[in-house]
Amino acid sequence: MQEKLIRKLHDYIRENNPDLLITLQEENRVTDYLHESVASVDELMNQLLAESKAPSVIEELCMDELTRLLKPSRFNYIKEILETEFLKDFERLESNGLLTTELINLTSACDAVFDELQFSIENEDDRTLRYAIMGAVYEYLTSPQSLS
Secondary structure, rough: OOHHHHHHHHHHHHHHHHHHHHHHHOOOOOOHHHHHHHHOHHHHHHHHHHHOOHHHHHHHHHHHHHHHHHHHOOHHHHHHHHHHHHHHHHHHHHHHOOHHHHHHHHHHHHHHHHHHHOOOOOOOOOOOHHHHHHHHHHHHHOOOOOOO
């Protein structure tokens, strides 16, 4: 079960938090991070096993716990904004093969706004947050150092 959770967590991070994955790769900590994270749910897994929960239920509950701090995804939030509000830029970056790299850069460029407005599951639909991120994305895309 632990190896399956490690694979699923890696897949989740690759899809939803590639910025974290890049950082972990740069620090040669991907394997350590995955093993430490899965080890952190050992107690939960053992409790659920003792309660005779189905393996699929155990897996789902453990993944919920493993990904709790990774949600919501800043990367996916910015990706959605770029695709809906800046479609030409989105398509250009995608066709040039730079979409993921630039989304990671955009995520970093927007970190201060996310932090200031305390981005969370509770406020990810907040208009003020969306407009603030849209403004930061626009600034990034129109800056002289941008790949635009």
